[in-house]
Amino acid sequence: MKIEIENLNVVYGNGNHAVKEINLTINNGMFGLLGPNGAGKSTLMKVLVALMKPSSGRIMVNGEDISKERKKLRTMLGYLPQDFRFFTRLRTWEFLDYAGSLAGIRDRRERIEKVDALLDRVGLLEARDRMANKLSGGMKRRLGIAQALIGNPKIIIVDEPTTGLDPDERIRFRNILSDLSQNDVIIILSTHIVGDISSTCHDMALLNNGEMVFSGSPAGLIEEAKGHVYNLSVTQYEYEQLREDIHIISSVPGDAGWELQVVASDVTGYNYRTIDPNLEHAYVYYMEQKLSRVNPTVKTELS
Numbered sequence: 236m237k238i239e240i241e242n243l244n245v246v247y248g249n250g251n252h253a254v255k256e257i258n259l260t261i262n263n264g265m266f267g268l269l270g271p272n273g274a275g276k277s278t279l280m281k282v283l284v285a286l287m288k289p290s291s292g293r294i295m296v297n298g299e300d301i302s303k304e305r306k307k308l309r310t311m312l313g314y315l316p317q318d319f320r321f322f323t324r325l326r327t328w329e330f331l332d333y334a335g336s337l338a339g340i341r342d343r344r345e346r347i348e349k350v351d352a353l354l355d356r357v358g359l360l361e362a363r364d365r366m367a368n369k370l371s372g373g374m375k376r377r378l379g380i381a382q383a384l385i386g387n388p389k390i391i392i393v394d395e396p397t398t399g400l401d402p403d404e405r406i407r408f409r410n411i412l413s414d415l416s417q418n419d420v421i422i423i424l425s426t427h428i429v430g431d432i433s434s435t436c437h438d439m440a441l442l443n444n445g446e447m448v449f450s451g452s453p454a455g456l457i458e459e460a461k462g463h464v465y466n467l468s469v470t471q472y473e474y475e476q477l478r479e480d481i482h483i484i485s486s487v488p489g490d491a492g493w494e495l496q497v498v499a500s501d502v503t504g505y506n507y508r509t510i511d512p513n514l515e516h517a518y519v520y521y522m523e524q525k526l527s528r529v530n531p532t533v534k535t536e537l538s
């Protein structure tokens with residue numbers, strides 16, 4: 236599978252330019268789309284699933300323009316939107332059975348088999364007969380991914396799937412996606428949570444203000460932050476000064492005051508040690524150090 240996004244722009248009716256001139260190729264496996272709220276991720280996802288038309292540019296799937304092949308695209312696609320809701324008064328299995336009918340599985344027995352296999356895969360077999368709208372947040376999200384998978388999609392798009400989940404459920408959800416990515420499929424995971432990307436994606440893009448500011452591997456993004464992440468041992472007074480103008484990633488009380496992890500371009504004058512960045516550091520570095528020179532309103536959000 237291959238998705239090629241070419242010179243894509245989306246301008247909303249109110250003049251809001253939400254996606255700006257994006258060029259990107261996505262191959263098999265798990266692809267992460269990272270960016271703060273308002274970056275344009277959902278808009279891009281909606282265009283990718285043909286729920287919205289771009290203002291200009293095009294998207295090719297295996298060489299075919301999706302705006303001309305919408306029906307074909309639908310059969311290949313599984314989508315878990317950010318605001319996924321369940322109908323009331325359907326049991327877990329009934330909901331999935333209904334999704335199976337919508338996906339075109341006509342044979343009832345085949346559908347039931349598929350439903351149970353999928354419930355098993357996402358760890359919901361025991362919740363089979365519970366009312367879908369009474370499941371916990373994490374279980375609902377897993378039922379959401381099951382409905383996205385029922386038509387055997389080749390492209391799976393999930394928008395902010397781990398927001399609001401507790402750490403256990405987050406890991407569980409990521410593992411389900413990782414398992415899927417072993418097959419000949421593309422999984423696009425849109426998120427503002429750095430941890431979603433670091434643990435699962437081999438390729439990623441960083442969106443900010445509608446623009447794609449980075450594309451490549453998570454390791455490539457980390458590479459850019461090398462030499463810009465420090466451990467500082469500071470006094471209370473220095474800590475208060477630094478807080479004003481550096482992004483402090485963590486602060487732990489130490490012997491003489493505070494042990495800080497910071498992303499900064501220059502820390503001369505302080506008691507510092509350079510450390511190896513992780514993806515979270517790299518994201519902060521990229522958003523705060525690189526982009527804020529161009530756009531001082533850039534804000535990062537970590538969780």
Ligand code: ADP
Pocket residue numbers: 247248249251252253270271272273274275276277278279
């Ligand atoms: P993200 O998913 O990264 O949070 P969105 O795609 O939801 O970003 O939003 C990108 C930008 O487009 C934001 O500035 C948002 O306010 C704007 N936007 C989103 N939906 C609409 C809409 N229906 N009409 C006008 N502007 C919108």
